[in-house]
Amino acid sequence: xxxxxxxxxxxxxxxxxxxxxxxxxxxxxxxxxxxxPQDLTGLDExxxxxxxxxxxxxxxxxxxxxRPPGRGVDxxxxxxxxxxxxxxxxxxxxxxxxAVVPDEVGIVEEFLAPDEAYFAELLxxxxxxxxxxxxxxxxxxRILSEIVESEPEIAELRALTKDLPEEAAYxxxxxxxxxxxxxxxxxxxxxxxxxxxxVLPMTDAHVLRPVSGVERVVDAAxxxxxxxxxxxxxxxxxxxxxxxxxxxxxxxxxxxxxxxAGGV
Numbered sequence: 001x002x003x004x005x006x007x008x009x010x011x012x013x014x015x016x017x018x019x020x021x022x023x024x025x026x027x028x029x030x031x032x033x034x035x036x037p038q039d040l041t042g043l044d045e046x047x048x049x050x051x052x053x054x055x056x057x058x059x060x061x062x063x064x065x066x067r068p069p070g071r072g073v074d075x076x077x078x079x080x081x082x083x084x085x086x087x088x089x090x091x092x093x094x095x096x097x098x099a100v101v102p103d104e105v106g107i108v109e110e111f112l113a114p115d116e117a118y119f120a121e122l123l124x125x126x127x128x129x130x131x132x133x134x135x136x137x138x139x140x141x142r143i144l145s146e147i148v149e150s151e152p153e154i155a156e157l158r159a160l161t162k163d164l165p166e167e168a169a170y171x172x173x174x175x176x177x178x179x180x181x182x183x184x185x186x187x188x189x190x191x192x193x194x195x196x197x198x199v200l201p202m203t204d205a206h207v208l209r210p211v212s213g214v215e216r217v218v219d220a221a222x223x224x225x226x227x228x229x230x231x232x233x234x235x236x237x238x239x240x241x242x243x244x245x246x247x248x249x250x251x252x253x254x255x256x257x258x259x260x261a262g263g264v
Contacts, residue, residue, distance in 0.1 A: 090127075133222075192217050
C-alpha cells in the first residue's frame, strides 16, 4: 500500500482552513502529471490541488465539513472544476458529488491506492474522447398540428371541445388527451430512432436519458473520438437544417465524462 510519503501535492497555494472540522472534497481522478489551470478554484473558491499515487492523481479542495449537504452552489462548483479539466487534452474521471476524505493520507491510501490500476485503465479508455450532450426538441405547435392533421379522431375531438367551457365534455377532453399523448409518443419513437441511426454510428459509446412531455425527443450523452469530432458536428448541422421546421437539435460540451466514468 502507498504510504503518506508517496503523496505528491500541488502546493501552489495555501492549504486552506485548519482545524478538526476540515476535509478534502474530491472532484475527480486524472492521470499523474496532468496539468491543472493555475487559477482553478472549487468549493468556497478554495484552490484546487492534486495528490498523486502511481499513475493517477486525485483533484481536491480542502473544505470545512460542517456545512449543509448538497448545496446548489457546491454542485455548480463541482461541475465547474470537472468541466474545466475536460477542456484540456487529458481525460478526467468524475467522482460522485459529495465525496469527502478526512486528510491527505486518506486521499492516497484509502481512495487512490486500492483502485489505482482500475482508475488508470478507465482513463486510458477515455483518452482522446469527449463527452457531448445531444438533444432534440420538438416545436410543440408544429408537432401538435401534424398530429391533428393526420389523426381524424383527434381532429374531431379537438373541434368538439375547442369552444366548450372547461367543465363541459369532460370525457371527451380526457379521451383527447390520451389520444394526443399516444400519438406524440409514437412520433417521438419514430423520430428518435431516425436521428439516432444517423448519430450513434459516429460515437464510441452512448447513454440515452429518459424523455417526457410533448417537446423532448432525444436526450443522449455520447462519447466521441476527438478525431471524429468535426465530422460528428457537421452531420448534426446537416440534420438540424433538415429538421429545423419541426424540431431543434442541440449539441453541448465537451463536459467531463459523467456518464462513462464507470461509477467512480
